[in-house]
Every structure is written in structure tokens, then in C-alpha cells.
Amino acid sequence: MKFIVAITILVVTFFGIAIDGYNCKVVQFIFGDSLSDVGNNMHLSRSLAQANLPWYGIDFGNGLPNGRFCNGRTVSDIIGDRLGLPRPPAFLDPSLTEDIILENGVNFASGGGGILNETGGYFIQRLSLYKQIELFQGVQEMIRSKIGKEAADKFFQGARYVAALGSNDFINNYLMPVYRDSWSYNDQTFVDYLTETLRSQLKLLHKLGARKLMVFGLGPMGCIPLQRVLSTSGECQDRANKLALSFNKAASKVLNDLSNSLPNASFQFGDAYDVVNDVISNPSNYGFSNADSPCCSFGRIRPALTCVPASSLCTDRSKYVFWDEYHPSDSANEIIANEIIKKLGFERVDQTDAPSPSPAIAPSFED
Known part of the structure; x- marks a missing residue:
């Protein structure tokens, strides 16, 4: 878990083409961590990274916990809504079917997950990016069995893919001395290790059909409340912020390299x-x-x-940048999403169905 403004959206636009009797829509396949999780960890019974208690979700729909580590929407929710895309359900949602996948895509994001398999180990259960990609391969087999290989290939090449990971690899791995990576690398060699692992993962996603990709960069993770309160001064942790900037620079180069070398690839970096x-x-x-x-x-x-039922809430949630010790509020996520949309010039997808509605915002709580 953490403050990450982000990391990976794979994008290909596919405009409602009928394939073997299916009117294939543009859908999203989301890979990520707690900034994009919409309920996968709620189905990981031993996971210590959970958003399954009030007051999580208080400003989303019916106000009950839904697995989002926020009071409202994630950045991916907001971008998808603005583009007219359906919100994909959690992969571990027991109601998930092939038809739901064809209509809405899938969200594989898992709180505590990272680019590296070893990241977030003390959360017990979480899905790393490699594991999420493995689950995506299983989804591809399901869809091929239902509509055939040719139709499935077109469907997956026409989807938008979102993955937001990276800050856990620092906050819940490299910057903690209990992890081997903290003493096996220095700052530069760890960033190199992390981004080269990401390069391999993005190449694998391309091999699986992804043709356009955006990676969300990291935000100033040294300024999340958890990092501030752990310092003696209460100020932002400069080293963590410098690591985020180093990662952003290296990841941006990786995307540019892959965009220039992989067939039909158009990869973008969303830096907020x-x-x-x-x-x-x-x-x-x-x-x-x-x-x-x-x-x-x-x-x-x-x-x-984490935020728990015994916690107290601020008087006006729209006035706070952070919802809990790790994660931005709905209001902050909206600013982040708008910045990424503006920088990358995203436009609405032309689909017959109306986009998923934005959630109603519940009334503010008094302290």
C-alpha cells in the first residue's frame, strides 16, 4: 500500500466490432496495487492489506466498503469514467463470468502488490504483477474457449490495460531493513533492478496482445502521511521522493525504448x-x-x-489530500486523473452504451 500516483495503463482502442455474434466493447484490464484494487484483497482471507471495514468506500455508491483503499474512486475509476469505459470487476469476485469479462474487462490489482515478487511479503497474501499477468493469461484462455482464438485476439488487442504499481517496491520493500533488497542494492542499482523487471513484464504483456500502454509514474511518496509521521521533523522524506523521481526517469525511458522497438507498440508514461x-x-x-x-x-x-470503524473522520473529506496514512482521497485522485488525461490527450471512446456513472458523494462527517 502507498501513495503512488500511479504506474501502467495499456491502451488499444477497439470500436464495437461484432465478432462471432459478440458486439465487442472497449474494456479495461487493470493491473496494480492498493491504488487500483477494487476488491481482490477482500477475497484473500489471509491478506493483511485490507480495505474491508468502514470507513473505506464511504463516498462511493452505497457508502459501504468495496475493497477500494479510498473514501471514493481510484484514479483508474475516474479516467475510465471520463473515457466512457465500463468499470472492470475484481478478478476474485465469485460472480465473474466470461460474459462479464467481455462487457467490462477485469481488475487484477491487489493491495500490497509490487513489480517484484518479494515486495509486500509481510502482508502474507497479495498478488504481485507477475502473478496478475499469470491470472490474465488464464482469462485469455477462458475467452478463447468462448469466442474463438481470432475473435479473442482482436478483443484483447482492443482493450485498455491499466497497471499502477511501484511505490510498494520502495515503501514496503527496499526502504525497510527487514527485506533482503534493502541491503543487496544501493539506490541506483535497485531502481535499475526494478525498471528492468518492469521492462520484462511489459514485453510479456505485449506478447499477450497489448499494443498501447501507459505506465503511471510515482508521486512524491516521501510526503504521504506515513512517511511524514515516521520522521522526526514531520517533513517529507527527501530520499523517498528522490527515489520516485529516479524511478520515473528510468521507467519513462523503458517505455520509450519499448514503444520504438516492439511491433505496433505505442507506449506512454503518465507522470503526475x-x-x-x-x-x-x-x-x-x-x-x-x-x-x-x-x-x-x-x-x-x-x-x-488503516482506517477502522473506531477511527474519526475529518469534518470535510473534500478538503484533505490524503484519506489514510497511505492513500489519496477521492478529491486528490480526481486532480491526478485530470492531469494524466490532459498530458496524454485521452479522448472518449465511442461506444453505444453509456459510461459507468460516477459515484454519489455521501455527506461529510463531523469530527
């Missing part, structure tokens, strides 16, 4: 570091009153790593 850093530095310019502490907190006991 600067705007998030500005929101944190100048919150009032964006309508926020607090940019250094979580809206949902357990009184003066910090860090309370």
Missing part, C-alpha cells in the same frame, strides 16, 4: 509527480486545507496503518 507535489506544497490553490495528515485517523495514535 509535479502536480501532486504542487498540491501538497500549495494545497489551498487546489481547494484543500490539509495536505500532511489523513482524513481518517485513530485519534492521536499514529500511524494507524
